[in-house]
Amino acid sequence: MSQNTAPHRKPTSSSGAWAAGGTLFAGVLMLITGFMDILQGITGIAKDDVYTRVGDYVFKFNLTTWGWIHLILGVILVIVGAGILKGAEWGRITGIALASLNVLLHFLYLPYQPWWALFSMAVSIFVIWALASNDAYGRDERI
Secondary structure, three states: OOOOOOOOOOOOOHHHHHHHHHHHHHHHHHHHHHHHHHHHHHHHHHOOOOOOOOOOOOOOOOHHHHHHHHHHHHHHHHHHHHHHHOOOHHHHHHHHHHHHHHHHHHHHOOOOOHHHHHHHHHHHHHHHHHHHOOHHHOOOOOO
């Protein structure tokens, strides 16, 4: 009997396999986004004149403040991304929360780096979808 699946495992659907791959990709994206946020934070802290100055923007912060926000968020994203790659449940839950926070913070950061902020928001939305997917963690979709 040559069967590719073990008897105790049920075969995953193609959408389940895609979601599981998406979860792995989400963990990698969180690591990369975290490292990029760390670099963005260091740049904002070290040299306040790297980014374009914005006039009267409603959500205006000092660029050094944005640097610290990105640095702290980046370190946390790297830790959570590593947790997701290890398959930790706390990593998945924290990853969803941090990706949501990342969308909000990059929306507020739009005037400084509009293209990077939009790209980061899109990546974070994909991460939320991938981590919230039931198939990725072997759960039955029926309630």
